[in-house]
Amino acid sequence: MNRTMITATNTLAQLQKQMDIVSHNVANMDTAGYKRREANFTDLLFQQFNNQRNLNAEEVRLTPAGIRQGVGAKLAQSQIVLQQGALKATERPLDLAFTKEGQYFRVLEQTEDGAAMRYTRAGAFYLTPVSDNETMLVTGDGYPVLDENNNSIIINGQAKNFKVTETGSFLAEAANGAIQEFNLGVVLINKPQFLEQQGNNLLGLPDGAAGEGIFTELNGALRGQIGMAQGSLEQSNVDMSKEMTDLINLQRAYQFQSRSVSMADQMMGLINGIR
Template identity: 45%
Template sequence: MNRAMITASVTMNQIQSQIDSISHNMANSQTVGYKRRESAFHDLLSQQLHSQSNPQMEVGRLTPLGLQVGSGAKIAQTVLQFEQGSLQTTGRELDFALTTANHFFRIESSDGAGTEERLTRAGNFYITANSENPEQLTLVTANGDYLLDNNGERMIIPEDFTSFQLQDGQLFVTMQDGSLENIGTLGIRQVHNPQALVPAGENQFALADLEALGYAEADIVEDVGVAEIAVLQKTLESSNVDMAKEMSDLLVAQRHYQFNSRAISMADQMSGLVNGIRG
């Protein structure tokens, strides 16, 4: 395989990864709180070929000596874009929308081997029985992970409540006698560097290995105080996917893929011509 074919095939593989990322964005355009991914490319190392055997011919040259032959391109990073999605009024009491771009709900997720705290922007919650005490009720995400309060505990709901009210980040339930009972403050965390978050599935994020990156958790994440909580009840945040942009990016990526595919075909044809001449 000659150099042109290697360069094109390496780039095609990376472009396919970009197309997969765009397809993932488009598939989640209607997912509550979803944040789109965007691929960033950079060139692979290039090789310097010295094709001029007479240095005297290069006197006064301003460009690098010889030829620079690249090795293709690769995805340097898949960046999460955390700009605010549009807000939609639902009228449902357990639908909450965060209105600050770098704030996240605290979630307790279980994978069978243990529990782990994760973060999410999806604010559609539901009532279920507390697994630690079946006689109690608590709030969960659409896939059954527990919503946590600002102390990292599950929010316990009395059985004889009638409705929910959110006031300054604190969740109240109206009892049958008309009184209000505070069941806790929504657990919300601020992420100073969203790129330290790793997608964990189910529209949730986990923290990367901060120690390996040279950070302490306090440098990246902090709890949001009651006075700083900005949440709207009966509202959901839509995904921040712009379908027009994704379609445009997809067309560009497909054209790049076709260009590199054509380069492989032309290199193969040239190899065939060379082999024919040798014969």
């Protein structure tokens, strides 16, 4: 296998990963709170041949000196784009949407290794009974929504009215007029590139990673930074026209690399056929 084949096959494998990312974005175009991902590429190792002995002759050169032969490209990073999505009014009191970028609800997911902290912008919440006189606020997949102290939000009695303030205070009014107030757990993501998709529109930290610097918990005086709307859901920030354009460019690049492999194979066949 010559260098042309090595370079093309390496790049083909990485283009397939980018195609998977674009396909995932398109598949979640109608998922509330979903944030699209973008792929960034970088060069693999390359060899440099310094064919110019007199470097003074290339003082005005803008590109690196010599001849560089690479072995393809690799997917350097798949980063979440935190751009705000459009809000869709639902008039449902338990539908919540952030109005500012980078803010996420804290939820608790039960995994094989135990409970794990997750983050989501999907604000379609529901109530599920935990006892005869208690209900708990959960996501559409049944994960408990946490308050600012990372405790589950459990409402005593039969609640009939709900109100959520712009700064994330959740108020439940019981049938007897008593009001229970909870501060929803909200974080501000500072470094989205460190988060991983955990499925079900949830984000989480990699195993063993510390959250210091990656996000800020908006508790206490910081709660004034929260922007939240009740009776609305945030739509995904996927732009179908952009995704389709990226997909077309990917297909062209994939065809180009495939053609390189075919041409290299034909050239080797011609060489082997020489007697």
